[in-house]
Amino acid sequence: MTSSASTTPGTAASAAATSDERPTWVWTSTYACSTRASWWSAAPPGRLSSSSPSAAAGRRPRAPGAPGARVVGAVRGTEAGAGAGDRRDGRARRYRGPAPAPTRAAGAPVPRGGVTRGPVHPHPRRPARPRPTPEARALPGPPPAPEDPPAVGAGAPRGATGEDALLDGLLPVLPVGSWTDLGPGDDAAVVRADDGRVVVSTDALVADRHFRPRTASPEDVGWRAAAQNLADVAAMGAVPTALVVALVVPSRPPAPWTDGWTTGLARGLAAACAGLPGARGCGVVGGDLTGGEQVVVAVTALGDLRGLPPVRRDGARPGDVVALAGVQGRSAAGLAVLERRARPGAAAWAGAGVESAADEEVAGLVRAHRRPRPPCDAGPAAAEAGATAMLDVSDGLVRDAGRVARASVVVLDLSTELLRPHRDAVAPVADLLGVDAWRLVLEGGEDHGLLATFPEGAVLPEGFAPVGVVRAGAAPGVLVDGAPHAGGGGWDHFG
Template identity: 50%
Template sequence: MTEAELLSRIFPRLPVPDAVLLGPGDDAAVLAAPDGRTVISIDTLVEDHDFRLLRPSGHCTTGYDVGWKCAAQNLSDINAMGGRATSLVVSLTLPPTTPVEWVEALADGLTAAIRELGATGCGVVGGDLGAGAQLVITAAVTGTLEGREPVLRSGAEAGDTVAVAGTLGRAAAGLALLEDGRPLQDLGVSGEELVAAQLRPRPPLAAGPAAAVAGASAMLDVSDGLMRDAGRIATASAVGLDLDPAALQQYAGPLEETAALLGIDPMEWVLGGGEDHGLLATFPPGVLLPAGFTAVGSTVPGEPLVTLASQAAALRGWDHFAH
């Protein structure tokens, strides 16, 4: 199939955003920017680094899964700034043997994530196709702040409340199950739900703008693990973040059965597992937490470190190069 023929199969499957003035077909798209500012981010998924087509559990990763995850992680980055996504451009590097149906399913996964996650007004406005030795999916996302100021990582101050929106540890548990040798059909309903959390994460897209409106002082997307990402706020804001293990237990408790199956402490998934794409935010004293946020700690003066119940804790989380 030629490039033009493949594009003709992809474009009809993709949603068109509200802000588009000129969509796919030219050298570049043209978008309206009523706010006068554009938020932009980019993420890449690489075969055998960010996903495997065949897992040790026997699970075959579908194009739908990869498309969903590609959309979710990009939409989450705009969410973490307190913004709303307006468009995606997607670059695909495909081995020549890639089934056309896999690519169509990828487009369907992109579309489903945009719609089901509630990215109202967002769509795909173009991209690029190329051939290569392995699958690589890169998406750049634009967004609008809708007149608000962006919520940065650097605004936290001592005495702020540290809060989480979304889930923690579920995607990491799902990854552990996918990498385990046991067939997924033997894991029951809870195992299937955790695997789905890894393959098709559900970032809380309403929470980012709500946090911005409520007056969040700092915020980021938890993609590399709670401890590592909390450390990024600590460093950028020059404050310490003290996490409350008792508050975090609500995330670890539902994972205990699966953790026992694999011989893992579920708190390790909560503290070190990324890819749930929830939000970690800080709020000044007296600010009522927006719906969906749960307090899990506080910011403290001193060294920009992350502690657990005021005790030093080992760094956990994902680093692309260290791993």
């Protein structure tokens, strides 16, 4: 962050970033439940909340052997070698990137016919894609696609109505994926699982809980839905291979969205898969459509461990380094900007200088909220580097670090000195908002960076920077500079 909040001239950027004026009822009603995430209210500076050392999850015994070894398959009750893709010699297969995804010229018609089988649904189908050879898998993936790739055939229903028309606008826009043997259109999809084990995670986004139609476009929501699920898979050390997307579609789109919003959502999903590092080659292979009162986007993500053990939350050990890949606090800052615009008295706030003073920062932070960029490539890299524990930061740094701490029965001691760059990146806008920048960094969620622990002395993979250390302690939890955190604990849907 370079420009001065007080000198940067106003441009249309901030207005564009936050151009939708929000009805205040939405703001007030939704935030009644978010008592610990009131970024827009001036927060007293100071230290943060005690990371309540609640009942610790029992430490799992570690597999004997090399430092950082994790119990693999404890949940499944099997050993690491049980995965069909595991190397029997105990050495991890080196990941060389996804197989190239099938390419299709933008705007080109989608061929009919299933990916590998005949059509069942009367919708455009994917071309057959040969199973990639090992050599093909070693090739770099396709070049990044534009953030919002053009819709192919979108919005041009061929005489279909209702659900079929929606699908006609949706399916052609979705990315095919390198692991997809059979994509959307049949009763179920077929996704290759080269490792023999499948990483699977699901997260739902609910209108006015995770996004507001007035502040986020359907493309933004699609991006976020993909990004946060891709991050969950990456946080296990896996490469995302496929997404499945279930949508609740109200009979009338929420304002200001219009009827084609499902196509926009598909464009956002495709843009995230194409544009996030480490996600290229991940396809959207299917989903579900149903009617309902409120927009809900539920995404299930699959991933491939490439012969490595999953990086769980319970492997951190005293002496490990705590490291973070990605940004932290920016999404919360962007959300604070959007929410502040919606609250009563927004005009007075605008008059305080944010509109004209920090437009670049404002636009960047709002964008960080609307289109988070989890470093999905850093997850598999962390696994290869011997990360002992990892998760993505969705609910807040202290809160999610506490999950590692409790699962591993250790203390994670975060350093404000090491986290300072994150604080500095949000400070100008935080100051203008009257929000404590440290709270944004320590409690803000939804950046979906990867928080991992590595054995002392390990070479951190690219993208990771140290943010603390793991200590032994009678009460597992999180410290900040050696002291309990005195602020809020991050996001809790029911807290």
